[in-house]
Amino acid sequence: MTTTLALRASILHFSANPQYHPDALHWHTDGLLLVNEGKIVAAGDYTQLQAQIPAGVEVQHLPDRIIMPGFIDSHVHYPQTDMIASPAPGLLPWLEQYTFPTERQFEDGEHASEVARFFLDQLSACGTTTAMVYSTVHQESVDAFFTESAARNMRMVTGKVLMDRHCPEFLRDTAESGAQDTETLIQRWHGNGRQLYAITPRFAPTSTTQQLGLAGELAQQYHDTFIQTHVAENKEECAWARSLFPNARSYLDIYDQFGLMRERAMYAHCIWLDDTDRARLAETGSAISLCPTSNLFLGSGLFDFDAADAAKVQLSVATDVGGGTSFSMLQTMNELYKVARMGGRYLPASQMFYLATLGGAKAMQLDHLIGNFSVGKEADFIVLNPKATPLLARRSAHLNSLEEQLFVLAMLGDDRVVERTYIAGELRSPL
Numbered sequence: 249m250t251t252t253l254a255l256r257a258s259i260l261h262f263s264a265n266p267q268y269h270p271d272a273l274h275w276h277t278d279g280l281l282l283v284n285e286g287k288i289v290a291a292g293d294y295t296q297l298q299a300q301i302p303a304g305v306e307v308q309h310l311p312d313r314i315i316m317p318g319f320i321d322s323h324v325h326y327p328q329t330d331m332i333a334s335p336a337p338g339l340l341p342w343l344e345q346y347t348f349p350t351e352r353q354f355e356d357g358e359h360a361s362e363v364a365r366f367f368l369d370q371l372s373a374c375g376t377t378t379a380m381v382y383s384t385v386h387q388e389s390v391d392a393f394f395t396e397s398a399a400r401n402m403r404m405v406t407g408k409v410l411m412d413r414h415c416p417e418f419l420r421d422t423a424e425s426g427a428q429d430t431e432t433l434i435q436r437w438h439g440n441g442r443q444l445y446a447i448t449p450r451f452a453p454t455s456t457t458q459q460l461g462l463a464g465e466l467a468q469q470y471h472d473t474f475i476q477t478h479v480a481e482n483k484e485e486c487a488w489a490r491s492l493f494p495n496a497r498s499y500l501d502i503y504d505q506f507g508l509m510r511e512r513a514m515y516a517h518c519i520w521l522d523d524t525d526r527a528r529l530a531e532t533g534s535a536i537s538l539c540p541t542s543n544l545f546l547g548s549g550l551f552d553f554d555a556a557d558a559a560k561v562q563l564s565v566a567t568d569v570g571g572g573t574s575f576s577m578l579q580t581m582n583e584l585y586k587v588a589r590m591g592g593r594y595l596p597a598s599q600m601f602y603l604a605t606l607g608g609a610k611a612m613q614l615d616h617l618i619g620n621f622s623v624g625k626e627a628d629f630i631v632l633n634p635k636a637t638p639l640l641a642r643r644s645a646h647l648n649s650l651e652e653q654l655f656v657l658a659m660l661g662d663d664r665v666v667e668r669t670y671i672a673g674e675l676r677s678p679l
């Protein structure tokens with residue numbers, strides 16, 4: 249469908265990482281965003297761009313609102329939507345008590361579709377327009393998810409979980425069946441509209457060497473697919489992984505040995521790494537998914553920002569629901585900031601908004617398509633109301649800088665701040 253949109257409001261986006269490029273934050277107090285056929289036509293100052301507004305197109309004026317690119321959540325489990333906020337003493341008991349029984353239900357395609365719809369509605373309401381998503385071990389769970397995300401024309405990444413040991417029988421595939429299903433799903437969905445496939449070994453402890461080997465072969469054969477897994481999240485999990493793969497130099501090295509480190513590989517958590525691991529992530533173009541709400545909730549640990557920066561690893565931010573406790577990337581920034589503080593680091597709000605938009609796109613190697621308002625990019629964007637709640641309105645009356653404005657949004661904001669979400673130029677939320 250052809251759409252021509254002109255929106256007048258403040259505009260925020262990034263052209264690079266503001267940590268290293270101070271001019272990379274672009275702010276237009278009185279801005280104009282022009283969209284045609286789902287793509288960005290122009291973004292900049294209203295006064296400079298108003299001559300480009302096509303005849304017959306009415307400008308939607310949104311005073312005191314901020315337009316920015318949609319958020320990118322680089323690691324989240326849609327099947328865990330119904331078990332968010334489940335109490336357990338740490339990762340491994342939480343997986344046993346809640347996660348595995350919940351994921352069992354996704355053998356039923358109808359159930360999977362219903363949860364996928366709710367999940368995608370939540371993401372849209374929170375302003376998240378792209379996510380790298382875990383499905384379950386069942387093919388049906390991937391078909392259901394992609395059917396729903398394709399119907400909404402959302403740029404989404406997911407994959408069938410590979411898991412052939414150390415889990416209940418009802419969630420187990422085999423090395424061969426897992427690889428076969430993965431290949432079928434890649435052929436069915438990867439590059440189908442805006443849908444992209446991720447080869448998804450759950451984590452090393454639940455895969456045999458044979459399964460990881462076949463996953464590595466698929467990753468090489470289908471080089472433009474994604475890879476996603478968990479690594480070095482929790483101390484008990486690390487010890488378990490090391491005991492199962494005694495020949496590996498480190499937990500991360502298990503994946504490296506099977507050819508699972510490359511561009512478009514997303515490693516969630518990465519708390520208990522060493523410098524050699526971080527260097528390998530950077531060398532191979534693999535990226536880290538920071539999951540602050542999940543890591544605090546499950547008591548997994550605090551991410552080391554300084555070490556990651558020293559190694560020049562690509563970072564992205566993620567909710568990791570259901571280990572994470574919110575679908576909101578603003579709430580996730582709130583906890584990211586505090587995790588950084590606990591490590592002696594100060595994370596400016598501009599850095600957090602970068603990580604949640606263009607940084608995520610770069611980590612996923614999708615920055616040629618999404619992440620900012622460069623001309624020709626896909627028009628996934630959100631409209632924020634910085635005074636959406638009484639407290640936000642009150643606090644916003646005392647702002648000294650744009651950085652403070654963004655910081656207040658990150659600390660006090662959530663889905664209530666997200667007034668509209670557009671997917672490829674079409675209004676998705678509210679409908």
Ligand code: GUN
Pocket residue numbers: 325339343347450451478481542568571
């Ligand atoms: N490690 C293996 N599976 C999972 C999962 O579902 N959530 C989290 N947070 N960690 C994991």
Ligand code: ZN
Pocket residue numbers: 323324325478516568571
């Ligand atoms: Zn996870």
